[in-house]
Amino acid sequence: MKNRNPRTFQVKSFGCQMNVYDGQRMAELLEAEGLAPAGEAEPADLVVLNTCHIREKAAEKVYSEIGRLLHRPGESQPLVAVAGCVAQAEGAEIPRRAPGVDIVVGPQAYHNLPELVRRARQGEKAVDTDMPALSKFDALPGRRRQAPAAFLTVQEGCDKFCTYCVVPYTRGAEVSRPWAAILDEAKALVDRGTREITLLGQNVNAWEGEDEKGRRQGLGGLIGALDALPGLARIRYTTSHPNDMREDLVRAHAEVAKLMPFLHLPVQSGSDRILKAMNRSHSVESYVRAIERVRSARPDIAVSGDFIVGFPGETEEDFEATLLLVGAVNYAQAYSFKYSPRPGTPAAGMPDQVPAEVMDDRLQRLQGLLREQQLAFNRATVGARTEILVERTGRKPGQLIGKSPWLQSVHLEAGRAAIGDLVEVQILDAGPNSLSGAPLMRSAA
Numbered sequence: 001m002k003n004r005n006p007r008t009f010q011v012k013s014f015g016c017q018m019n020v021y022d023g024q025r026m027a028e029l030l031e032a033e034g035l036a037p038a039g040e041a042e043p044a045d046l047v048v049l050n051t052c053h054i055r056e057k058a059a060e061k062v063y064s065e066i067g068r069l070l071h072r073p074g075e076s077q078p079l080v081a082v083a084g085c086v087a088q089a090e091g092a093e094i095p096r097r098a099p100g101v102d103i104v105v106g107p108q109a110y111h112n113l114p115e116l117v118r119r120a121r122q123g124e125k126a127v128d129t130d131m132p133a134l135s136k137f138d139a140l141p142g143r144r145r146q147a148p149a150a151f152l153t154v155q156e157g158c159d160k161f162c163t164y165c166v167v168p169y170t171r172g173a174e175v176s177r178p179w180a181a182i183l184d185e186a187k188a189l190v191d192r193g194t195r196e197i198t199l200l201g202q203n204v205n206a207w208e209g210e211d212e213k214g215r216r217q218g219l220g221g222l223i224g225a226l227d228a229l230p231g232l233a234r235i236r237y238t239t240s241h242p243n244d245m246r247e248d249l250v251r252a253h254a255e256v257a258k259l260m261p262f263l264h265l266p267v268q269s270g271s272d273r274i275l276k277a278m279n280r281s282h283s284v285e286s287y288v289r290a291i292e293r294v295r296s297a298r299p300d301i302a303v304s305g306d307f308i309v310g311f312p313g314e315t316e317e318d319f320e321a322t323l324l325l326v327g328a329v330n331y332a333q334a335y336s337f338k339y340s341p342r343p344g345t346p347a348a349g350m351p352d353q354v355p356a357e358v359m360d361d362r363l364q365r366l367q368g369l370l371r372e373q374q375l376a377f378n379r380a381t382v383g384a385r386t387e388i389l390v391e392r393t394g395r396k397p398g399q400l401i402g403k404s405p406w407l408q409s410v411h412l413e414a415g416r417a418a419i420g421d422l423v424e425v426q427i428l429d430a431g432p433n434s435l436s437g438a439p440l441m442r443s444a445a
């Protein structure tokens with residue numbers, strides 16, 4: 001039996017940080033409508049699956065999640081909403097394939113969720129994958145979230161059309177949110193206790209707008225304005241495109257102390273031939289030059305990247321060029337993926353698709369090298385004194401976890417620090433994925 005009178009909800013987000021942000025906004029919206037977040041162990045009456053379409057595995061996961069939700073033993077079935085990029089890509093096809101799904105809502109339409117829930121209460125299948133000209137942000141209630149570190153989407157969509165990628169289709173064209181709306185949201189977050197804001201966008205460094213005096217500004221200017229917010233201690237941004245590393249942003253890394261020394265700059269491949277086939281519109285050399293510019297502005301910057309192995313036509317020689325690039329850049333961390341053909345993208349129809357076992361082998365070799373670099377980066381911080389923003393409790397009793405300026409997870413013994421504190425620590429030990437540290441003293445909040 002379907003529960004058509006939901007009182008509690010759960011939002012489960014998959015995929016990128018922009019989806020995490022959207023998931024939080026949907027939760028705030030449902031709360032504003034009078035629904036309550038379901039407790040950890042209790043089954044929710046309405047479940048929103050906020051999905052990702054980037055690779056086949058991510059997209060297929062949705063259907064197993066739906067299956068699990070609809071076969072909860074001995075309980076009534078929840079209302080199921082599919083949101084996010086799979087919703088956008090598959091639309092009304094989803095309830096046809098999975099009849100237990102009640103609502104389908106795309107990433108640009110989720111401000112309509114309350115109306116869609118009303119229709120689902122009546123037993124209707126409610127589908128909304130519009131990309132309206134009016135921004136959903138204007139229709140969302142104010143921020144309610146309280147957390148030391150928060151995401152803030154400033155730019156959405158992508159016009160770059162890399163030949164492997166679904167994002168331009170699922171998220172639509174590049175749009176920058178207005179200056180004032182961003183500053184207002186940042187203030188609201190800081191008023192509720194946020195100390196660190198990560199500005200988000202599929203191409204966040206393509207953000208542009210006009211400040212309150214009507215001057216053109218880029219992301220660097222926006223970061224400068226956020227720097228002036230009292231109470232905000234840290235600023236980050238992700239994800240950037242190599243072609244949009246403009247001078248104002250590079251300068252911000254030299255001039256804005258609150259801007260953390262971390263740059264996530266995806267490259268995908270170290271072979272110009274493959275970059276061209278990917279339609280990346282940058283070369284290996286221009287990518288390296290972008291990193292050099294940021295490194296000369298902020299020498300301690302930690303560089304991160306994204307890689308795809310096994311793009312159609314990638315030879316052993318192309319792949320070795322990627323390893324060479326990794327050797328030259330020296331990454332503090334990175335994400336790497338096997339190429340996954342996506343329906344509707346040009347690369348899916350390209351000849352010379354790379355066999356699975358070749359991709360497996362290349363991914364292992366690449367990840368081996370990236371892991372070594374990450375461990376070396378982490379080990380180099382042992383002994384250093386640095387500031388940690390404490391974000392959450394750890395798994396062990398009395399343990400707290402925070403982030404270093406370089407986005408490393410640092411484990412601390414609780415006692416002299418609490419969630420939301422910025423604490424001076426000495427780094428004691430480093431593994432590949434996290435560090436441990438000891439608080440030196442409590443810094444003034």
Ligand code: SAH
Pocket residue numbers: 054055158164165166167202203239240241266268306307308337338339340341342
């Ligand atoms: N806008 C960002 C992030 C896009 S999605 C950028 O341009 O870098 C995040 C990452 O997923 C990409 O950087 C890419 O490495 C990976 N990715 C995207 N499409 C993929 C596909 N079809 N197969 C495998 N990895 C993919």
Ligand code: SF4
Pocket residue numbers: 158159160161162165166167168202203241
């Ligand atoms: Fe996808 Fe390329 Fe746009 Fe990144 S820049 S979102 S990889 S199309």
Ligand code: F3S
Pocket residue numbers: 014015016017018019051052053054084085166167170171
């Ligand atoms: Fe996935 Fe959509 Fe983000 S496809 S990576 S959730 S933009």
